[in-house]
Amino acid sequence: MDGIKTLADLKKKQEEVMSRMSLRDRAENPESLVQVKVAMATCGIASGAKEVMEYFIEELYKRKIDAVVTQTGCMGYCFAEPTVEISLPGREAIVFGYVDTRKADEIIERYIKEGELVDGIIPQNYNTI
Amino acid sequence: MSRYKIHLLVCGGTGCHSSESNLVYEMLRDELERKGLEKDVQVIRTGCFGFCEKGPILKILPDNTFYTQVKPSDAKEIIDEHIIKGRRVYRLLYTDPETEEHVPDSKQMDFYKKQLRIALRNCGTIDPENIDESIARDAYQALGKALTEYTPSETIDLIKRSGLRGRGGAGFPTGLKWEIAAKNNADRKYVVCNADEGDPGAFMDRSILEGDPHSVLEAMAICGYCIGATKGLIYIRAEYPLAIKRLKIAIAQAQEYGLLGEHILGADFSFDVTLRYGAGAFVCGEETALIHSMEGKRGEPSNKPPFPAQSGYLGKPTNVNNVETLANIPAIILKGAEWFSSIGTERSKGTKVFALAGKINNVGLIEVPMGITLREIIYEIGGGVKNGKKFKAVQTGGPSGGCLTEKHLDTPIDYESLTAAGSMMGSGGMIVLDEDDCMVSVAKFYLGFIVDESCGKCAPCRIGNKRLHETLGKITAGKGTQDDIEKLRNLGSVIKDASLCGLGQTSPNPVLSTLDNFMEEYLEHVHDKKCRSGRCRDLLYYVISKEDCIGCMACKRVCPTHAISGEKKEAHVINQDVCIKCGACMEKCQFDAISLMNDYPRVSATAAQTITES
Known part of the structure; x- marks a missing residue:
């Protein structure tokens, strides 16, 4: 790096390094953002959850959607792995099953962006304490 | 570019450092490497989180998990359970002392709820040894804004309007100080950062320098621009090795980027910072003594006037500001004077960092808005007095301050109210004393x-x-x-x-x-001749319990001053006027009848007289 010679340089540099920090800034206020939780237990990983998670992280960034992508443990729907739980601000969390990268793309485009429900929702019919 | 999915923030402040946070950091990295996760998970060593009571602290993002008292040996479990399987390690979570429930999210902790972090805004969230992380958090933007949008006098005016006052203790208005230094003409002027933090139990300046050194460097440059100085000096005590190390790294990185040096950000302004070490003398926190010490003279104060703003370092106009004061400056310039002056009380604006110490549950570093009450600090943020003891007093302002008692608990804290209560703001040490303190x-x-x-x-x-x-x-x-x-x-x-x-x-x-x-x-x-807390050893008394003494005479025989009286098979009594407190009787007693008490059964004045007369 040749140094920061003007304020514009500094702003450019800030943009450059910002993405490295965005995860930390977003963590301050996760309720106000789209939260994507990918089930990453053995069953999930074996069915490709890692690729799906990676896809979400990359694509949400590219499509400029402010979101927090986290991993969780097994959600219990091992028959439908990889499973992903999505909570939009102010809405109940919804779990999607059999999520591959194509499904992920559909979820981003239709559910996250437009709020439309798409196929593959696993109804949540249990209670937790 | 692959992005990290998870950030592990390990506290690298001196407190956690000394409880092996360094090793925790290394172990986490090793473990991640072993699992092949080093590209997905980033481990960062940050500045102080403030929650020193339960260090070392490890915060995991994005899920905001707050682990306390993490040992190096816990690293494997954290990676295996939390990072790989997504299950929190419950035994390491912070436990709310009242509900005894685990608090997974640091935002739910009472310790953080009431805090407002301005000077500490980046402490615990960035890697202080990496300038890029500071830049991502707006470092040097305020300097850029001042250089391009404001004249020096406009900048000074902004600081004046913000109402910022010196955080080193006396509370002198910072803008006014800058104005005086700016008005004095000289071929050379100096900006000095006073990092000679000497109050027992105070560590806010150290934590800022360790956690966010660039905020201080930036503020010094802004000050240099305002008063017309090209040279900055940080006077820091040599006993802060970690702060010195991080400052050196920060200065070198800022120089490399051209954010310190010649023609900063393309403006006709040059500024550089060097370090000066102090030997840790308390008096060198006083600005004239500090300047003498930097000049290589004895660290002794001199009469004011002349004030340093007129004739300071090497006889040139010098502006001396405390670390915490400086750390506020960039935020004020970026967010505006009105924003800052909307926080706090009528005459004390903004926030204050306090170091909580002593008999309090949550020992640590906090930043609160001025005007908060002692009760909120001690009972809500501090979690109350240790071991459920009774609160007695809180010592503020270090050796120059005083004690505040129960009746001051509901006084809003600002410079004036503390002075009126017989103490002072000082640099912000708060030592809580309980009923066991004399x-x-x-x-x-x-x-x-x-x-x-x-x-x-x-x-x-x-x-x-x-x-x-x-x-x-x-x-x-x-x-x-x-x-x-x-x-x-x-x-x-x-x-x-x-x-x-x-x-x-x-x-x-x-x-x-x-x-x-x-x-x-x-x-x-x-x-x-009584010390109710039992702290004063000379005011403790050997007392024989009437119930437990069987009258064996063993103590009576061993007493070198014949202070013990009593017949065989009757309870014995120690004459406190004769007792020399050698402890021989207690050692001899086989029935645990003798104990050391902070008071003894007193005989009435007349009875005592008859004893002495006989």
């Missing part, structure tokens, strides 16, 4: 510190404080008289009036404020 001993401790640290230049401070310390020693040894109490008060006010510098002028405060608030304890020490 106030006379506390005053003696602080006087001992002052006696050690007095530079010796003026007689009131050098000799006066020595005499105060001796008198307190006499009282705690049970040899005090009523005259001694009067002497403390008179001598204290003379030292206050006649000393040369701020150190001497405030040095009797611990004595005077304890005299004001805890006179009954002084009277007890003097008249009843």
Whole structure:
């Protein structure tokens, strides 16, 4: 790096390094953002959850959607792995099953962006304490 | 570019550092490498989180998990369970002392709920050894804004309007200080950062320098722009090795980027910063003494005027600001004077960092808006007094401050209210005392510190404080008289009036404020020869329990001064006037009937007389 010679340089540099920090800034206020939780237990990983998670992280960034992508443990729907739980601000969390990268793309485009429900929702019919 | 999915923030402040946070950091990295996750998970060493009580702290993002007291051996479990399987390691979560429930998210912790972090905004969230992380958090933007949008006098005006006052203790308006330095013409001027933090129990400046050094460097450059200085000096005590190391790294990185040096950000402004080390003398926190020390002279204060703003370092106009004051500057410039002045009270704006120490559950570093009450700090943020004991007092302002008691708990804290209550803001140390603390001993401790640290230049401070310390020693040894109490008060006010510098002028405060608030304890020490807390060893008494004594005479035989009386098979009694407290009786007693108490059963005055007469 040749140094920061003007304020514009500094702003450019800030943009450059910002993405490295965005995860930390977003963590301050996760309720106000789209939260994507990918089930990453053995069953999930074996069915490709890692690729799906990676896809979400990359694509949400590219499509400029402010979101927090986290991993969780097994959600219990091992028959439908990889499973992903999505909570939009102010809405109940919804779990999607059999999520591959194509499904992920559909979820981003239709559910996250437009709020439309798409196929593959696993109804949540249990209670937790 | 692959992005990290998870950030592990390990506290790298001195507190956590000394409880092996460094090793935790290494172990986490090793473990991630072993699992092949080093590209997905980033481990960062940050500055202080403030929650020093339960260090080392490990925060995991994005799920905001807050682990406390993490040991190096926990690294494997954290990676296996939390990072790989997504299950929190419950035993390491912070436990709410009241509900005894695990608090997974740091935002739910009472410790953080009431805080407002301006000076500490980046402490615990960025890697202080990496300038890029600071830049991502707006570092040097305020400098850029000042250089391109404001003239120096406009910038000074902005600081003046914000109402920022010196955070080192005295509370002098920062903008005014800059204005005076700017108005004095000279071929050379200096900006000095006072990082000589000397109050026992205070560590806010150290934590800022360790956690966010660039905010201080940036503010110094802004100050240089405002007053027309091209050289900045940070006077830091050599006993802060970690802060020094991080400052050196920060300065080198800023220079490499051209954010310090010639023609900063394309403007006609050059500024550079160097470090000056102090040997850790308390008096060198006083600005004239600090300047003398930097010049290589003895660290002794001199008369003001001339003020450093007129003639300071090497006889040139010098502006001295405390670390925390400087850390506020960039935020004020970016967010505006009105934003800053909307926080706080009528005359004290913004926030203050306090170091909580002593008998409090959550020892640590906090930043709260001015005007908060002591009760909120101690009971809500601090989690109350340790072991459920009764609150007695809180010592603020270090050796120059005083004690605040229960009646001050609901006073809103600002510069004026603390002074009115007989203490002072000081640099922000807060030491909580409980019922087990003896106030006379506390005053003696602080006087001992002052006696050690007095530079010796003026007689009131050098000799006066020595005499105060001796008198307190006499009282705690049970040899005090009523005259001694009067002497403390008179001598204290003379030292206050006649000393040369701020150190001497405030040095009797611990004595005077304890005299004001805890006179009954002084009277007890003097008249009843009793210390209610049992802290003063000389005021403890060997007492034989009537119930447990079987009258075996063993203690009576061993007593070298024949202080024990009583017939065979009858309970014995120790005559306290004759007892020399050698402890031989307690050692000899096979029935645990003798114990050391802070009081003994007293006989009425007439009865005592007959005993002595007979």
